[in-house]
Amino acid sequence: MTDLALAVRGVSVQFGGVHVLDSVDLSVRSGEIRGLIGPNGAGKTTLLNVVSGIHAPGRGDILLDGTSIRGHKPSEIARRGLGRTFQTSRLFRGMTVLENMMTGLHRRTDSNIFSAGFRSRRAMAEEREAEHAARKSLDFVGMAQFADRRGTELSFGQQRVVEIARTLISEPKVVLLDEPAVGLSMNRLAEFDLLLRRIRDEKGVTLILIEHVIRLVMEVCDKVTVLSSGRVIADGDPNQVRNDPQVIEAYLGKELRARYSAS
Amino acid sequence: MPMFCRRNVLSGLFILALGVPAFSNAYQLFVANLILIYVLLAIGLNVLVGYAGQLAFANAAMFGIGAYATALLQVHLSWPFYFAFPAGTLIAMAVGLLISLPALRLSGLYLALSTLAFAQFTQWVFSHWDNLTFGAGGFKSPPISFAPLPVSKPVGLYYLSLIVATCVTLFAQNVVASRIGRAFVSIRDGDVAAQSLGIDLLGHKALAFGISGFTAGLAGGLYSQLLNFVSPEGFDLFQMVIQKATIVVGGLGSITGSVLGAGAIIIILELLREAKGAQEIVFGGVLILFVTFFRRGIVGSLQQHFRGWDEPLHSARPIGSALPSQVRLGEKESLS
Amino acid sequence: MLLFSYLLLGGITTGALYALVAIGLVVVNKSTGIINFAQGELFMFCGFLAWMTHVQFGLAYPLAFIAATVGGFLLGIVTDRLAFRALAKTDIVGLVLATVGLAFVLRGTARMIWGGKGDYLSFPPITSPEPVMIGDIMVVPQQMAALAGAIAIMLVFAAFFRFTRIGKIMRATADNAKAATLVGISIQNVYTLAFGAGAAIAGAAAVLAAPLTLLYPDMGFSFFIKGFAAAVLGGLTSLSGAVVGGLLVGVIESMAGGYIDSSMMEVAPFLLIMLVLIICPTGLLSLHKTRDV
Numbered sequence: 001m002t003d004l005a006l007a008v009r010g011v012s013v014q015f016g017g018v019h020v021l022d023s024v025d026l027s028v029r030s031g032e033i034r035g036l037i038g039p040n041g042a043g044k045t046t047l048l049n050v051v052s053g054i055h056a057p058g059r060g061d062i063l064l065d066g067t068s069i070r071g072h073k074p075s076e077i078a079r080r081g082l083g084r085t086f087q088t089s090r091l092f093r094g095m096t097v098l099e100n101m102m103t104g105l106h107r108r109t110d111s112n113i114f115s116a117g118f119r120s121r122r123a124m125a126e127e128r129e130a131e132h133a134a135r136k137s138l139d140f141v142g143m144a145q146f147a148d149r150r151g152t153e154l155s156f157g158q159q160r161v162v163e164i165a166r167t168l169i170s171e172p173k174v175v176l177l178d179e180p181a182v183g184l185s186m187n188r189l190a191e192f193d194l195l196l197r198r199i200r201d202e203k204g205v206t207l208i209l210i211e212h213v214i215r216l217v218m219e220v221c222d223k224v225t226v227l228s229s230g231r232v233i234a235d236g237d238p239n240q241v242r243n244d245p246q247v248i249e250a251y252l253g254k255e256l257r258a259r260y261s262a263s
Numbered sequence: 264m265p266m267f268c269r270r271n272v273l274s275g276l277f278i279l280a281l282g283v284p285a286f287s288n289a290y291q292l293f294v295a296n297l298i299l300i301y302v303l304l305a306i307g308l309n310v311l312v313g314y315a316g317q318l319a320f321a322n323a324a325m326f327g328i329g330a331y332a333t334a335l336l337q338v339h340l341s342w343p344f345y346f347a348f349p350a351g352t353l354i355a356m357a358v359g360l361l362i363s364l365p366a367l368r369l370s371g372l373y374l375a376l377s378t379l380a381f382a383q384f385t386q387w388v389f390s391h392w393d394n395l396t397f398g399a400g401g402f403k404s405p406p407i408s409f410a411p412l413p414v415s416k417p418v419g420l421y422y423l424s425l426i427v428a429t430c431v432t433l434f435a436q437n438v439v440a441s442r443i444g445r446a447f448v449s450i451r452d453g454d455v456a457a458q459s460l461g462i463d464l465l466g467h468k469a470l471a472f473g474i475s476g477f478t479a480g481l482a483g484g485l486y487s488q489l490l491n492f493v494s495p496e497g498f499d500l501f502q503m504v505i506q507k508a509t510i511v512v513g514g515l516g517s518i519t520g521s522v523l524g525a526g527a528i529i530i531i532l533e534l535l536r537e538a539k540g541a542q543e544i545v546f547g548g549v550l551i552l553f554v555t556f557f558r559r560g561i562v563g564s565l566q567q568h569f570r571g572w573d574e575p576l577h578s579a580r581p582i583g584s585a586l587p588s589q590v591r592l593g594e595k596e597s598l599s
Numbered sequence: 600m601l602l603f604s605y606l607l608l609g610g611i612t613t614g615a616l617y618a619l620v621a622i623g624l625v626v627v628n629k630s631t632g633i634i635n636f637a638q639g640e641l642f643m644f645c646g647f648l649a650w651m652t653h654v655q656f657g658l659a660y661p662l663a664f665i666a667a668t669v670g671g672f673l674l675g676i677v678t679d680r681l682a683f684r685a686l687a688k689t690d691i692v693g694l695v696l697a698t699v700g701l702a703f704v705l706r707g708t709a710r711m712i713w714g715g716k717g718d719y720l721s722f723p724p725i726t727s728p729e730p731v732m733i734g735d736i737m738v739v740p741q742q743m744a745a746l747a748g749a750i751a752i753m754l755v756f757a758a759f760f761r762f763t764r765i766g767k768i769m770r771a772t773a774d775n776a777k778a779a780t781l782v783g784i785s786i787q788n789v790y791t792l793a794f795g796a797g798a799a800i801a802g803a804a805a806v807l808a809a810p811l812t813l814l815y816p817d818m819g820f821s822f823f824i825k826g827f828a829a830a831v832l833g834g835l836t837s838l839s840g841a842v843v844g845g846l847l848v849g850v851i852e853s854m855a856g857g858y859i860d861s862s863m864m865e866v867a868p869f870l871l872i873m874l875v876l877i878i879c880p881t882g883l884l885s886l887h888k889t890r891d892v
Contacts, residue, residue: 052459078461090456092449094516094576103445107461113470116441117434123441130442170461318692365877371691372634376831377876379824380869387866500820504703511696540714540816543707550700554693 004063005030005174005206006051006082011060013046013230020046022230023060028174028223033200033207035221035238037214039250042227044210045087048176052084053077065173079107083172087179089159091151097162098147101134104166137169138162140202141195156183161195168203175199177209181216189213193220218242226250268571269519276522280425284418292417296489298529299424300482305509305521306435307478312507313515314439314576315471316451318371321362321378322506324385325476327498329355329483331389331396334404334493339395344407344488352480359476360469367465370454382503389495401494404487424485431478436518438474440575447471448516448576501543505532508546511553514560517577523561604736606857607850612742612811614849615749619804620826621833621841622756623797629773629836630793633691636698637678638801639823640705643816645671645802646809647713650722664806671802672795674705679794702819710816722809745807752803753842759796760838769793773836821865825852828872847871 008026012019021043028034036044049055051062053074061070069077091100109130111123138144141161151159160183167175181192193216199205211217217224217238224241226234228250234241241247283295308322333351336342342350362381369377390399409419438444446467449457454464487493505528513524531549535542557564559577566572620638627635635641645667653663678701683694713720730739760766772779772789780786804822812818829848833840848868856864 054455054458073463074455074458075461075463078459084459086456086459090453090459092452092456094448094452095445099445099448099576102442103449103457103462104460106442106446106449109442111441111443113438113443113474116443117438119437127441166460312692316692318695365873369876372628372695372835373831373876375634375695376824376827377873380828380872380876383824383869384866384873387862387869391862391866501703504699507696507699515692538711540707540710543703543710545707547700547703547705547707551697551704554697554700558693 003030004028005032005065006208007063008047008051009061009063011047011050011057011062013043013050013055013058019230021050021057024227024230024232026225026232026235028206028208030173030206031200031204032222033196033209033220035217035224036208036210036227037212037217037224038227041229043230044227045178047227048084048178048208048210051077052082052176078170078172081171081173082176083167083170083174084176085160085163085167085178085180087182089151089156089163091154091159091163091166093150093152095151096147097138097143097149097151097154098131098134100151100162101138101147101166101169102130104137104169105130105133106170108170133169137165140168140198141165155185157185157188160184161188164195164199168199168205171203172205174206174208177207177211179210179212181211181213189216192216196220265569265571267569269565269574270571273519273522276526277429284421289417292421293489294529294533296417296421296424296485297533298526299421299428300485300489301506301509301525301529302428302522303431303478303482303485304506305513305525306431306518307475307482308506309510309513309515309518309521310435310439310447310478311471311475313510313517313520314444314447314451315468316447317468317471318375319378319472319475320375320503321359321381321385322475322479323498323500323502324382325355325359325479326483326486326502326506327385327389327495328358329480330487330493330498331483332480333484334402334487335395337405338402344405348481348484351484352477355480355483356473356476359479360473363469363472363476367468382500386495386499389498396495399495401492401496403492406491407488420485420488424489427481427485431481432518432522435474435478439518443467443470444576451516504546504550508550510560511550512560514562514577517560517562517574519572519574520560520562520577527561600735601737602857606853608736608738608742610850610853611846612746612749612849613853614829614846615746615753615842616804616808616845617822617825617829617848618842618845619749619752619800619807620822621829621845622753622838623800623804624826624830625833625836625838625841626769626800627793627797628830630769631683631694631790633694633698634827634830635794635797636695636823637702637705638797638826639819639821640702640709641671641674641798641819642801642805642808642822643814643819644674644705644709644805645798646722646805646814646818647709647720648802649806649809650713650720650814654720654722660806664803667802667806668799669802671805672799675795675798676791678798679791683790683794702823706816706819713814714816720814722814741810745811748807749804752800752807756800757838765792769796825849825868828868831872832875 004027006028008024010023010025011021012023013021024047036047038044046055050057053069053072056071061068064077064080064082069080092103095103109126111126115123135144135147138147141164143158143162143165146154146158151162154162160180164177164180181189184192196207197220200207221238223236224238225232226241226247233250234244234247280295284292287295304322304326311317311319329351332354333347336347336350337344365377389396406416407420408416412419446457446462449460449462450464450467458464509524509528510521512527513522514520531545532542535545553560562572562577620642624634624638627633648670649663649667652658652666653660683697730737760770768784769789769792772784772786776786825848826845829844830841832844832847851871852864852867855867
């Protein structure tokens with residue numbers, strides 16, 4: 001059990017009497033890339049919000065690396081090694097790309113108001129290291145040339161890639177990606193599964209991604225979980241899930257069923 | 264680095280400030296001293312509003328608390344100024360932190376209202392707690408003496424203000440250039456994303472309130488000495504608007520802007536000293552004008568036209584306008 | 600009993616005026632998401648307009664009412680066109696600061712036009728100023744007139760939102776701006792209308808308040824902040840909430856002034872609002888809904 005990076009146990013969430021999540025279970029092993037798919041309104045983003053502490057679960061428990069994080073503040077959960085990105089770009093508008101990246105290092109640095117205000121030698125060294133790490137991390141995702149641009153000058157897809165890098169820089173154990181491929185150019189999309197694998201292999205990060213680009217999910221994910229109306233309706237390796245009649249019915253729909261049976 | 268850059272201009276202003284007592288009359292020295300006090304106020308308010316994005320209206324009240332505490336400790340307990348001043352500053356900071364506690368849970372307009380209500384409450388205490396504050400008429404505060412030093416009181420106070428303002432400017436500059444400044448801006452630009460990066464919202468908001476309380480307290484202590492008189496009137500809503508105008512005109516989210524804005528606003532204020540109505544119209548107009556057309560203040564314009572004015576977290580490139588991430592009017596950040 | 604009923608009636612009357620100011624704030628907030636910090640100054644400015652019409656030009660009270668309401672509406676529209684349209688892309692902090700700026704422009708203008716005449720102008724009462732005893736209860740006719748006027752204005756306003764086409768459009772936009780754009784509603788025009796309507800109701804409130812209070816350039820802020828408190832108590836987006844909030848603020852103020860100490864009158868609403876916001880950060884009457892993250 002201890003090699004589970006993230007475990008969701010019987011989590012339920014209600015908004016105004018509507019079950020958005022209904023006793024959801026999810027077990028993600030360390031080093032796994034897990035896909036989370038399902039029709040719109042299935043509760044995928046809500047699940048990410050519950051795991052990252054933005055919503056409190058009504059019932060159930062969430063274990064990060066074996067310890068419960070239920071009821072913790074989002075910042076506390078982040079400090080325990082959970083990173084995430086959002087559906088929309090959340091780069092800080094007033095900052096350059098580099099400053100955004102350095103903000104991602106917040107939890108790994110510790111100069112306080114006095115050491116920063118008086119420019120203590122340690123604080124300055126820490127600042128230099130942070131900048132170095134930020135540039136390195138940008139380089140990792142192939143965005144180094146944009147370091148001194150404002151985040152808002154980048155295309156939507158570029159912003160989202162920077163956000164992934166900003167999350168990775170603090171060396172999280174688990175990263176949740178909410179539709180990371182939206183807005184990517186065709187070129188970047190082609191390399192995207194490679195990037196996801198490199199994140200897992202070189203950074204040792206467990207990834208959980210919500211994604212609508214089915215090809216990406218099928219190619220890169222070790223396992224896929226399907227949510228529909230707040231319940232897990234299938235859980236397994238991509239091929240198995242793809243052929244699960246319940247999934248085809250609930251999620252892929254008739255049109256896609258035709259397409260997949262033809263291929 | 265070009266000649267006309269931020270560092271050179273600020274250094275030039277500092278050298279100019281050093282020489283002010285030598286070539287100015289009593290009134291000009293008074294105005295220069297007032298500018299230094301507003302530099303302190305502007306920096307603290309800018310950290311809270313410009314950097315951390317907290318729409319708070321209690322700065323004039325904290326300024327008043329600093330002035331009252333410093334002066335009253337001298338009057339009631341006969342403390343010398345050199346004890347009363349730091350103590351008054353700490354009291355202002357403590358009160359600032361105390362009122363920020365409930366304010367931490369509030370955001371946006373609710374925060375604006377609660378801080379406004381606090382400001383009104385403070386005004387009321389200043390004018391009604393007669394035994395402590397001497398009521399609406401105000402009271403005289405004893406002037407400091409710089410006894411062993413061969414300087415008159417106005418010159419001594421001016422240099423004291425210059426030292427305090429310079430130290431606070433440098434300190435604030437360093438703080439906002441650090442991880443703390445980045446944390447402030449991240450809370451302003453997107454608190455959900457900030458939290459997901461492990462940034463503690465409450466801790467940093469409290470820190471921003473504490474910093475603004477501290478600088479407002481320093482400014483209040485010096486102000487009580489500059490006027491040698493303390494009354495509730497000095498710390499009313501108009502005071503709050505003057506302070507807001509300094510940071511909007513100078514540049515929200517810029518320490519250099521705070522310094523330049525304080526100078527510009529106090530000079531306008533003094534030019535219009537005779538007519539309160541005209542003062543109000545000009546201030547209101549300047550506020551609207553800058554918010555509408557010069558969103559990034561004097562510093563923003565300088566950054567656009569000259570090289571060497573960029574600051575950490577406030578650089579020349581314009582904020583994009585048609586981006587999906589932008590929070591539109593009336594639309595909350597949504598996560599769906 | 601006499602004191603109590605007197606304070607209660609007085610509180611309800613001022614409370615109804617606060618409610619009108621609060622309604623103006625809510626109308627603007629509902630469609631644009633900001634609080635117009637100049638609402639109190641619009642109120643003050645319109646009060647002076649009414650004074651000019653009624654006292655200086657000697658026209659009848661109803662004409663003063665029309666002058667102030669129409670004047671307020673036009674002021675609201677002009678400010679929206681001049682400043683807020685250009686600001687539509689900026690954030691809440693910028694917009695709020697712009698309304699603060701507007702407040703001071705109005706205040707300074709009023710001071711230059713109407714100030715200096717002792718700074719306090721009185722508006723003649725429209726009914727007999729003498730209190731009347733009805734059984735055990737002391738009634739001030741002028742207060743009753745203001746209260747009746749306030750209720751009438753609220754009803755007219757409610758009818759406007761419920762039954763007129765423009766009112767329906769404004770409600771639709773407040774509910775869902777995107778959907779409104781899709782069916783061809785110009786959001787810009789709705790914003791303009793909201794500012795206009797908000798200012799018009801401030802004008803109407805000012806005419807009712809004028810005979811009860813003195814007019815002076817600094818009077819606006821106190822009405823604004825109490826109206827703001829009332830709006831927040833009512834949940835910031837509810838018109839009926841604003842009315843309840845206004846009455847609450849008015850009655851508490853009046854009672855605190857009468858039973859504790861007259862100086863408490865000024866400060867009781869602020870203590871109340873701080874207390875409420877500490878206990879319940881989104882207002883007293885707002886329904887608990889999940890926070891939009």
